[in-house]
Amino acid sequence: MSATQAPAGIETMTYREAARLAMREELERDPSVFLMGEEIGVFQGSYKVTAGLFDDFGPDRVMETPISEEGFVGAAVGAAMSGLRPVVEIMTLNFILVAMDQVVNHAAKVHYMFGGQVGCPLVIRTPNGAGNQFTAQHSQSFEGWFANVPGLKVVAPATPADARGLLKASIRDDDPVLVIENLQLYKAKGEVDTSVDGVTEIGRARVAREGDDLTMVAHSFAVSRCLSAAERLQADHGISAEVIDLRSLRPLDMDTVAASVAKTNRALCVEEGWASYGVTAEVATRISTGCFDDLDAPVGRVGMAEVPMPYAKSLEDAALPHQEKIITAAREVCGA
Amino acid sequence: MSATQAPAGIETMTYREAARLAMREELERDPSVFLMGEEIGVFQGSYKVTAGLFDDFGPDRVMETPISEEGFVGAAVGAAMSGLRPVVEIMTLNFILVAMDQVVNHAAKVHYMFGGQVGCPLVIRTPNGAGNQFTAQHSQSFEGWFANVPGLKVVAPATPADARGLLKASIRDDDPVLVIENLQLYKAKGEVDTSVDGVTEIGRARVAREGDDLTMVAHSFAVSRCLSAAERLQADHGISAEVIDLRSLRPLDMDTVAASVAKTNRALCVEEGWASYGVTAEVATRISTGCFDDLDAPVGRVGMAEVPMPYAKSLEDAALPHQEKIITAAREVCGA
Amino acid sequence: MATTRRRTTTSRNRRPEGIGPATSTTAANDAPDLDLLEALRQMTLIRLFEQEAERQYKRARIGGYCHLAIGQEGATVGAVAAMRPEDKLITSYRSHGFALARGTSPEAVMAELFGREDGCAAGRGGSMHLLDPGRGYLGGWGIVAGQLPIAVGVALAAVKQEQELAVVCELGDGAVNMGAWHEALNLAGIWRLPVVFLVFNNGYGMGTKVEQASAEPEIHKRAAAFRMTGERVDGQDVEAVHAASHALLDAARRERKPAVLEVMTYRLRGHSVADAGTAYRTREEIEEWAEKRDPIALATQRLVEAGVAADELDAVEREAQAAVDAAVAFAEASPQPDPSTLADFVYGDPHTGEQFSRMGIGSPAGERTVLEQMGAAA
Amino acid sequence: MATTRRRTTTSRNRRPEGIGPATSTTAANDAPDLDLLEALRQMTLIRLFEQEAERQYKRARIGGYCHLAIGQEGATVGAVAAMRPEDKLITSYRSHGFALARGTSPEAVMAELFGREDGCAAGRGGSMHLLDPGRGYLGGWGIVAGQLPIAVGVALAAVKQEQELAVVCELGDGAVNMGAWHEALNLAGIWRLPVVFLVFNNGYGMGTKVEQASAEPEIHKRAAAFRMTGERVDGQDVEAVHAASHALLDAARRERKPAVLEVMTYRLRGHSVADAGTAYRTREEIEEWAEKRDPIALATQRLVEAGVAADELDAVEREAQAAVDAAVAFAEASPQPDPSTLADFVYGDPHTGEQFSRMGIGSPAGERTVLEQMGAAA
Numbered sequence A, B: 001m002s003a004t005q006a007p008a009g010i011e012t013m014t015y016r017e018a019a020r021l022a023m024r025e026e027l028e029r030d031p032s033v034f035l036m037g038e039e040i041g042v043f044q045g046s047y048k049v050t051a052g053l054f055d056d057f058g059p060d061r062v063m064e065t066p067i068s069e070e071g072f073v074g075a076a077v078g079a080a081m082s083g084l085r086p087v088v089e090i091m092t093l094n095f096i097l098v099a100m101d102q103v104v105n106h107a108a109k110v111h112y113m114f115g116g117q118v119g120c121p122l123v124i125r126t127p128n129g130a131g132n133q134f135t136a137q138h139s140q141s142f143e144g145w146f147a148n149v150p151g152l153k154v155v156a157p158a159t160p161a162d163a164r165g166l167l168k169a170s171i172r173d174d175d176p177v178l179v180i181e182n183l184q185l186y187k188a189k190g191e192v193d194t195s196v197d198g199v200t201e202i203g204r205a206r207v208a209r210e211g212d213d214l215t216m217v218a219h220s221f222a223v224s225r226c227l228s229a230a231e232r233l234q235a236d237h238g239i240s241a242e243v244i245d246l247r248s249l250r251p252l253d254m255d256t257v258a259a260s261v262a263k264t265n266r267a268l269c270v271e272e273g274w275a276s277y278g279v280t281a282e283v284a285t286r287i288s289t290g291c292f293d294d295l296d297a298p299v300g301r302v303g304m305a306e307v308p309m310p311y312a313k314s315l316e317d318a319a320l321p322h323q324e325k326i327i328t329a330a331r332e333v334c335g336a
Numbered sequence C, D: 001m002a003t004t005r006r007r008t009t010t011s012r013n014r015r016p017e018g019i020g021p022a023t024s025t026t027a028a029n030d031a032p033d034l035d036l037l038e039a040l041r042q043m044t045l046i047r048l049f050e051q052e053a054e055r056q057y058k059r060a061r062i063g064g065y066c067h068l069a070i071g072q073e074g075a076t077v078g079a080v081a082a083m084r085p086e087d088k089l090i091t092s093y094r095s096h097g098f099a100l101a102r103g104t105s106p107e108a109v110m111a112e113l114f115g116r117e118d119g120c121a122a123g124r125g126g127s128m129h130l131l132d133p134g135r136g137y138l139g140g141w142g143i144v145a146g147q148l149p150i151a152v153g154v155a156l157a158a159v160k161q162e163q164e165l166a167v168v169c170e171l172g173d174g175a176v177n178m179g180a181w182h183e184a185l186n187l188a189g190i191w192r193l194p195v196v197f198l199v200f201n202n203g204y205g206m207g208t209k210v211e212q213a214s215a216e217p218e219i220h221k222r223a224a225a226f227r228m229t230g231e232r233v234d235g236q237d238v239e240a241v242h243a244a245s246h247a248l249l250d251a252a253r254r255e256r257k258p259a260v261l262e263v264m265t266y267r268l269r270g271h272s273v274a275d276a277g278t279a280y281r282t283r284e285e286i287e288e289w290a291e292k293r294d295p296i297a298l299a300t301q302r303l304v305e306a307g308v309a310a311d312e313l314d315a316v317e318r319e320a321q322a323a324v325d326a327a328v329a330f331a332e333a334s335p336q337p338d339p340s341t342l343a344d345f346v347y348g349d350p351h352t353g354e355q356f357s358r359m360g361i362g363s364p365a366g367e368r369t370v371l372e373q374m375g376a377a378a
């Protein structure tokens, strides 16, 4: 794979390759970094994100685990408390439910509860998302729950450059960080500057598209949905939409969002997950209260239809927060 | 205990006694109802909510379990799928983290994923809340996460009458319902009309206090905090606050909230948990967007300080969403 | 153990209507002979059905995760044949064979894989989430070991309802390293519940060998941690699986004795249709199992030795292929669920619409439609 | 097993400085004698310390959950005495004795119970969350069995860092029914990690008897499910606990052999100070243990039989009480954490303030102060 040789200069690679490159670079840079997870070795990763790393770094740096998420996430917490930097892959976000206690009630508590005497530089990377007919138990995006937890940091790259940059920043961060990847994005291509270290600072949102009439705020795959919707809005409805890629959910860069809303006076928040009590609830509230005087219309929200994801293609398509829904909601917000 | 004899007419009893009365009444009414949980038998319940029921109904109706939340919550799902109505006690909300997978990825999915052929009339009752110096792992209120999940219903009684009424409604409901009780409220006293069946309909908020200048929206123990803050606001600052007790988080009764905001034009949302990405994020967003034209000021939010709860009393006091914070926030919202 | 229990049974060659639990007519306690020809019919139907599903997946008529159990038919049919009509069945996501062996029509299963209205889960569940409550099949589940506590609860309910039945809970070798395994077996043990944990040890959890994942690779021995019976049986020998299952299910029904039955088998395909299945094992290993240990070939050979006529055996395959073809035709003809039914089944309580009727104000777009479809004013 | 290992050791009466791991100076392999007098000092200190904590709780100087281990001192001291300075310790919430036995000063522990700045967790943790990283004590944890996977990770790190040490992970009898127990032991087994799971079987998990909660009440036998060594020892015999612990820790250090040591003991008080401890057991049972099986009385008796002078024994109690009184005085004098430090320690990364500096807009009241205190512009 082009990515894994990492020649100098700008390279086009997939989100999957970029995440893999970040792990390769950090494994080479810091001997205290190691990977853990199910099928990340000889199987090359359930979604092939770690492909090749086991062969190049061996079983000590790329540790295959049994199906025991609670056990190995907890083991990663213990290893992190001991000065190592484990990078754990949870096959998909859905499976973190069995390890919730270790993430929320252990990893997130270590540094505070023990008076700052022990750290927990742990990274958990896992993809969220739906769209492959994986059905109710395998199609969820509840990353907002982790963003509710002080002690955790949560980032969600939307591009190959950030898949590399945010993962690198997370591995170097001294706190437990959840890196939310996305199943649909793995195959997305983009430019990555492999000639530089390329760390994406945690807590800085990105203006993914400039516009004047409406601010669309999203993270992860929803950013791509917003970008294509923005093109259609421009072409078909003459609405110029600015798209903000949050990149990080905790911390949240509201300065960038507010600056955009000050210009557009209208906002629409989009996410892959269920919007009620979801990520967009927090973002929309902060816009509504923080940009109160700037807003010409209520902030809009689009998320997945609030049902357990059905299997049938006809129903799954209807449930996803697809372009049509975003466009309709955007026009509603713009009164157009 | 007065509650357990249940004589006719209005009775004053504690929230704890009212929840116990609901279980007693439903155990008597419906043979398919049974209780499950740790220490709910000879120990009389870790917080004594089930006191006396084991002696009166025996080990088959009041089943003591080992410390295996994932196991017995899952067992309750299986029993519910088989036509029984298990009422599970999780000692405190914090411990549901080890059973998250069974609640979110099993109980909530059963009816939909199987095309409506199997139901899951399961009740999980568990107290949230802080204030007893129980420290970081034992002081959380993340009930909003469950309200994000289609397939689940979430209620949170704030009074003894609702501790009885909402629990009874939940036990009779054919869907999985989370009943969020509260450690501080257990000892709270209130009137309960034991002469009537006394079911509180799920999905109807309650106006706990009438007022004209500000709408305070809360659930569970935060309702009590708001009520006492409202008295002080009236007395010291001449602010007349209306207090809405949400009672139910999923579904959410926005009609009642909006009607109040239409009158007061100002709103403050309060919760025991962390407000960022918490329950108040959703409620404040709906007010901000649904009552856009009615609002004279940004919606305010108060929650627990966003830290893992510390042990030291001086710090815990500083972290709680106490009256002073609510009053300050209320005055901010009212520009007074 | 397997061999000692072996019997061929073509001497009295019963033919129950359609496919379904072959032992349903046998007595409670004494291990009955398995109708091997009937078992062959079921195994053949499952094999041809899954080969067809594989083709249909490549044609994109089937989507999502699709886990084939080709090579494991003897384990599935042998165990299900030992079940009685009143018994309950709960499995993992690798579940096509279980539904078919339990008697669910190939039409309903194929329609489910196609995501159609007439699927056994109304098109909402797909390959991983088949079920047939009428036949006591309470579903295929997708979270590894997540179905174990649920099976325990189903057994608990049976005891509370004073039904004399057994619950069969299938899981894979990889699932025995999940905490849910431990909690479920401990509860079954202390509550003395009639559940048999049927561990299909096919040697791998995705690409991970049993020896690499489990500190006690002889999985049935883990039953001892709960003072529970644990046995191991050759899963390619459908009669041996039937005999072992029958004994344990009988003890479960009549003495409420939970047990673990480790069934040694092998999946000839990859973990799912997306996995070639060769990165973590040799082609030689796969061929070895395909050629020497195919449960269908082994059963056929026994029937031949027992003197069953060739044309009778040919008929088995013909009839099975006809059933599969009919299933595909039925699935193709079945309508896709209408988007307007998206919100059906989110909740089961009749008052739900009323309960949600006050939620509309400020609702996000993604929820508004659902509220409307649930019949709640939005 | 206990009795065979019993020895009295007052013949060579070592006196290490302060309290701490008594075996730290002994050779690697041969089981050394325990300095019984030193062990008595530690047990007595722990006993008096906890009796004082009980009083202080009633005076509301201590809050939250407070779990006393009165009656379990022999188990605690015996096990910790077998640890070397480089070994790591991880425990449940019933942890006062472990911190003291490991050498943490009574002052720092009492100050923590009081919730003061000079507490061993800076007043942030309280009774359940004591720790002393300098002595390899990585904390008391409050979620039943939650500390087990973490202990496995600490052992894994030691192996990766090529440190020859053992990890001691204490848990209660009730914790062995949690899934985390199973996953942690399985990982320790397949990865061959140097961790000894020290199960304090005090007969009850809150009000639940072991026999009622665990399908295999002989807990050490559950080690077999992971092909792991499992032993049981009399926890009221501090020398027996020390000998058994020493052997298993030695094997862990040098052969990376994980093990389970079930220590039979009894808590004379309720589950926590809030529990009278009499609803689920008889007063007779409690008295029986207090009178016949008190580890301190048993050790004292042995020392007397071995001819230790009475005044030397009196000195033990005097010195311990003096240490406890000093601890209380110290704790009282230590300041309460200032509310302005509420946000200290939420995160450990130096860039956190900068990372959160753009989050202020629209922040809820509960967060704004925290952002300010974290040094993030709000």
Ligand SMILES: Cc1ncc(C[n+]2csc(CCOP(=O)(O)OP(=O)(O)O)c2C)c(N)n1
Residues within 6 Å of the ligand: A038, A067, A069, A091, A095, A098, C094, C142, C143, C144, C171, C172, C173, C174, C175, C176, C200, C202, C204, C205, C206, C271
């Ligand atoms: C908790 C959880 N973790 C991971 C997965 C992903 N996954 C699905 S099947 C599987 C392997 C299971 O292997 P095994 O139990 O042996 O069953 P088999 O597939 O061999 O039938 C894994 C890891 C999951 N579904 N659930």
Ligand SMILES: Cc1ncc(C[n+]2csc(CCOP(=O)(O)OP(=O)(O)O)c2C)c(N)n1
Residues within 6 Å of the ligand: B038, B067, B069, B091, B095, B098, D094, D142, D143, D144, D171, D172, D173, D174, D175, D176, D200, D202, D204, D205, D206, D271
């Ligand atoms: C997951 C979880 N469930 C429940 C509790 C509440 N709880 C605290 S201690 C305890 C009993 C533990 O008993 P055991 O393991 O025997 O330890 P002991 O208290 O006897 O030392 C329980 C149920 C908890 N802390 N964590």
Ligand SMILES: [Mg+2]
Residues within 6 Å of the ligand: C172, C173, C174, C200, C201, C202, C203, C204, C205, C206
């Ligand atoms: Mg397998």
Ligand SMILES: [Mg+2]
Residues within 6 Å of the ligand: D172, D173, D174, D200, D201, D202, D203, D204, D205, D206
């Ligand atoms: Mg105990």
